[in-house]
Amino acid sequence: MGRYTDAQFSQLRVLDPRVWPSRILIRYLAALLFLVFLIANFTFWDPPFDLPELHSPLGRDTDHHPIRKLINDARAAHHEKLSRRSHNINDAAQRYRAARGRHPPPGFDRWFQAALDCDAVIVEDYFDRIYKDLTPWWALDPATIKSRAHSWPWVVRVRDGNATGDGNTEGRVPWLQLWTDLVQDFAEHLPEVDMPINYMDEPRLLVPFQKVAELVDQEQRERVMPSPELVTTQFEGLAKVDAAKPDKYDPTWSGPDKQYWNLAVKACSPDSPAHAVKAMADYRAPAQFPPNYHPPYAYQGYVANWTAAMDPCEQPHLRGLHGSFVEPISLSSTDEFIPLFGGSKLPINNEILIPGAMYLTDDEFYSGGDSPGPKWSKKKTGVVWRGDASGGRARPQTWHHLHRHRLIDMLNATSVEAAEQGQGRTMTFELPDTSLYDSPHTVQRTLAAWIRDFADVGFVRMCPPGECDFIFEHYSEIESKPMQEQYEYKFLPDADGNSFSARFRGFLRSTSLPLKATIYAEWHDDRLTPWLHFVPLDNTFRDLYPALEFFSGSRAGDRAARFIAEHGQRWSEKVLRHEDMRLYVWRLLLEWARVCDQNRHSLGYVGDLK
Incomplete structure (x- = not known):
C-alpha cells in the first residue's frame, strides 16, 4: 500500500465521495449558525447609531449635538445589561x-x-x-x-x-x-x-x-x-x-388640610436639595424656574440620569411646578x-x-388599539396631545403652576407669540435659555410661527361644571382625537395626570416617538432605556422646544427620532406584553x-x- 504526503492525503479526502456528505453537512451547519447570528444581531445588537455629517435647514450642525451622544450611550448601556440575560x-x-x-x-x-x-x-x-x-x-x-x-x-x-x-x-x-x-x-x-x-x-x-x-x-x-x-x-x-x-x-391619615410637599420631603434624604424646603405659601406669581440651572442629572441641558430626573428630592423647584405638590385632587x-x-x-x-390596572384593559384610550400607526415616512411631522386638565386642582391663584397646563401653554402659538413679542412673561413657562440650548426658533423669534403649524394640542375636559370657570379665560376645550389619529403624528409628548400617565405603554407600542416627563415610578422602569426607547424630558419642560427642534429640523434629527421610535416599539413588544x-x-x-x-x-x- 502506497504512502502519501499530508498534502496528497488531504487532496484525496476532498476527492473521495465518502467524505462529501459530512463536508456538506458542516457547511450547512455553518451557514445556519451564521444566519442565527445575523437574526440575533438584528434583534438585540443593532448597528451603531451614527448620524452623517448633515447640516440642518435651520443652519446648525447636528453632528455634535448632545442628543447624539445620549442616544449612543443609551444603546451601549442597554446592550451591556442585555448581555446578562438568563437562558436557563x-x-x-x-x-x-x-x-x-x-x-x-x-x-x-x-x-x-x-x-x-x-x-x-x-x-x-x-x-x-x-x-x-x-x-x-x-x-x-x-x-x-x-x-x-x-x-x-x-x-x-x-x-x-x-x-x-x-x-x-x-x-x-x-x-x-x-x-x-x-x-x-x-x-x-x-x-x-x-x-x-x-x-x-x-x-x-x-x-x-x-x-x-x-x-x-x-x-x-x-x-x-x-x-x-x-x-x-x-x-x-x-x-x-x-x-x-x-x-x-x-x-393616621393626613388629609386635604395638609400640603403634600411638606409631607413628601420628610421622606427625602437629609443630604438632598429638597430636604427641609417648605411648600410655597403664595402661588399668585408666575411659575418660577431655577436660574442658571445645570442639574447633575443632565448633560448639556438634556436628561442623562432618568432616575434622578424623576426624583422630587433632587428638585425643590417642583413644589411650584407640578400639580401633585401644588394641590393634588385627593390627599x-x-x-x-x-x-x-x-x-x-x-x-x-x-x-x-x-403594573397599572389601565395597562391591563383593552380600552383603546390606554392600549392604543390593534394598529400601531403608519410607518414613519407616512406620518405628519408634528406633535399631538389630547387629555384632561388633570394633575392637580386648578384654582385662580394656582392654575399656572400645574404641569399639564404648562405643557399645553408651551405648545399654544398665541401664548408663545406673546412671550416672543415681549408682552410680559407668561404665567406658565419661560423661553429656552439659548446660552444652554441650541434653539434656532428662539433666537430668530419664530417659535410661535413654528408651533402654529407644528402642534395640535389641547384639553378635552377642563373640570366638573362650575368648578373652574375662571380657566376658560386662558384655555378652551377642544375635540378629542382617537389614539389611531394621534399615531399619525411623529411626536407624542406624555405628562403625568393625577398620578402616572396610563397612555405611556400605548405610546411606546406605536410607531410614533414618545417624549416623557414624570415624577412617578412604575413597574417597568428598569427594563426601558431613555434615549433608546423614548425621549426623557425634564419636568420643567425647558428642553421641550430644543428636543423637538433637533428631531424635526434636519434629516439627521429625523433619522434619530425614527431610530428611537422603532426601537421603542420593537422593545415594548418584547418586555411590556401582558405575559x-x-x-x-x-x-x-x-x-x-x-x-x-x-x-x-x-x-x-x-x-x-x-
Whole structure:
C-alpha cells in the first residue's frame, strides 16, 4: 500500500465521495449558525447609531449635538445589561443569589419555566423594583404584615390555587377585577397570599427617610443564605389569619388640610436639595424656574440620569411646578408602613408597585388599539396631545403652576407669540435659555410661527361644571382625537395626570416617538432605556422646544427620532406584553408570600444546587 504526503492525503479526502456528505453537512451547519447570528444581531445588537455629517435647514450642525451622544450611550448601556440575560434556570438562580444575597423563593423554577415558555427576556436587573419595594418589609414582623394585608378593604386573595377579589367596588373603577384576573392567570402556582391594593390615583405611603433607612439596615444585617440542606419550600399558609378575621388596621391619615410637599420631603434624604424646603405659601406669581440651572442629572441641558430626573428630592423647584405638590385632587397619606400595592408612586413613596390596572384593559384610550400607526415616512411631522386638565386642582391663584397646563401653554402659538413679542412673561413657562440650548426658533423669534403649524394640542375636559370657570379665560376645550389619529403624528409628548400617565405603554407600542416627563415610578422602569426607547424630558419642560427642534429640523434629527421610535416599539413588544406583566406580578407575589411567612429566612429554591 502506497504512502502519501499530508498534502496528497488531504487532496484525496476532498476527492473521495465518502467524505462529501459530512463536508456538506458542516457547511450547512455553518451557514445556519451564521444566519442565527445575523437574526440575533438584528434583534438585540443593532448597528451603531451614527448620524452623517448633515447640516440642518435651520443652519446648525447636528453632528455634535448632545442628543447624539445620549442616544449612543443609551444603546451601549442597554446592550451591556442585555448581555446578562438568563437562558436557563441554573444561570437565573446564580444571578439571583449574586444580586439579592438570598436563595430565590420557592416556586422560582416553575416561574422561570413559564418565562421560557413565552419567550420572555429575563435579565435580573429588570426586577430590581421588586427588591427596592420589599427590602424594608423584611425587617417588620410577618404576623403583623399578614394581619394588616388581610384586613384591607380591597384585596386580591389567593387560596387553593384560585384568585378572588375581595372588596366593595360599587361605583368604582374596575381595578380590583383587572388585577384579580391577572393573578388568576398563575394562581395555581402560588402559595396562599393577600395583595391589598390602593384604590386611589395618588400614592398614600410616605414613611420618613430615617425610619426607612433603619429598616433597610436591619434587613441587611439579618439577610442570610442558608445551606441547601437547611432550606425548605413549604409556606405556612394563611389559615390562621383567615380564622382570626382581624379588624382593619387604620393608621393616621393626613388629609386635604395638609400640603403634600411638606409631607413628601420628610421622606427625602437629609443630604438632598429638597430636604427641609417648605411648600410655597403664595402661588399668585408666575411659575418660577431655577436660574442658571445645570442639574447633575443632565448633560448639556438634556436628561442623562432618568432616575434622578424623576426624583422630587433632587428638585425643590417642583413644589411650584407640578400639580401633585401644588394641590393634588385627593390627599390621604400616612407616614406608617402598611402593606399596599399600587400602579405608580413617587420615588419616595412606599407602596409596592404592580403594573397599572389601565395597562391591563383593552380600552383603546390606554392600549392604543390593534394598529400601531403608519410607518414613519407616512406620518405628519408634528406633535399631538389630547387629555384632561388633570394633575392637580386648578384654582385662580394656582392654575399656572400645574404641569399639564404648562405643557399645553408651551405648545399654544398665541401664548408663545406673546412671550416672543415681549408682552410680559407668561404665567406658565419661560423661553429656552439659548446660552444652554441650541434653539434656532428662539433666537430668530419664530417659535410661535413654528408651533402654529407644528402642534395640535389641547384639553378635552377642563373640570366638573362650575368648578373652574375662571380657566376658560386662558384655555378652551377642544375635540378629542382617537389614539389611531394621534399615531399619525411623529411626536407624542406624555405628562403625568393625577398620578402616572396610563397612555405611556400605548405610546411606546406605536410607531410614533414618545417624549416623557414624570415624577412617578412604575413597574417597568428598569427594563426601558431613555434615549433608546423614548425621549426623557425634564419636568420643567425647558428642553421641550430644543428636543423637538433637533428631531424635526434636519434629516439627521429625523433619522434619530425614527431610530428611537422603532426601537421603542420593537422593545415594548418584547418586555411590556401582558405575559411580562404576568411574570412580574407572579415573581413579586412569590417574594411577598415569603416576606409574610414566619419561616421566611429558611424558605427558598435550591434545586440547582442539589
